[in-house]
Amino acid sequence: METYKQFTFEAAHQLPPYSGLHGHSFKVSVHISGSPDAKFGWAANLYELERHVEALRLQLDHSYLNDIDGLEDPSLENIAAWIWARLRPDIEGMTHVTLSRGIDGQAEGCVYRA
Ligand SMILES: Nc1nc2c(c(=O)[nH]1)N=C([C@H](O)[C@H](O)COP(=O)(O)OP(=O)(O)OP(=O)(O)O)CN2
Numbered sequence: 001m002e003t004y005k006q007f008t009f010e011a012a013h014q015l016p017p018y019s020g021l022h023g024h025s026f027k028v029s030v031h032i033s034g035s036p037d038a039k040f041g042w043a044a045n046l047y048e049l050e051r052h053v054e055a056l057r058l059q060l061d062h063s064y065l066n067d068i069d070g071l072e073d074p075s076l077e078n079i080a081a082w083i084w085a086r087l088r089p090d091i092e093g094m095t096h097v098t099l100s101r102g103i104d105g106q107a108e109g110c111v112y113r114a
């Protein structure tokens, strides 16, 4: 079974020489794989993920990403790897993190797997 949790955040960044200062709505999906719980069938209890995901969301939301330690070059791929590295110690069975920016149908994104 695989369980996932999504969160969104609004943030500004720049990626010289490709882009100057601007902002995006980002969407993150955190995927956890595991044997189904005998009673509830889930791979992970979403309540147990909540505090870890929420702590990250609060750090990222309404931030200037370039100012965050480890995000000096905030490409999609570097942000996804940064999220993975911070959740990894706390979320057993995490298989991948997806990150996208923009609206459905016009989004750009990436998938980070260990
Ligand atoms: N694989 C990637 N390639 C590129 C990335 C990236 O994160 N991953 N980022 C960039 C630059 O940021 C580029 O300037 C993109 O600018 P951005 O405004 O973030 O995205 P759009 O050009 O699509 O702008 P819209 O406002 O959505 O039109 C280059 N390559």
Ligand SMILES: [Zn+2]
Pocket: 013, 019, 022, 023, 024
């Ligand atoms: Zn951008």
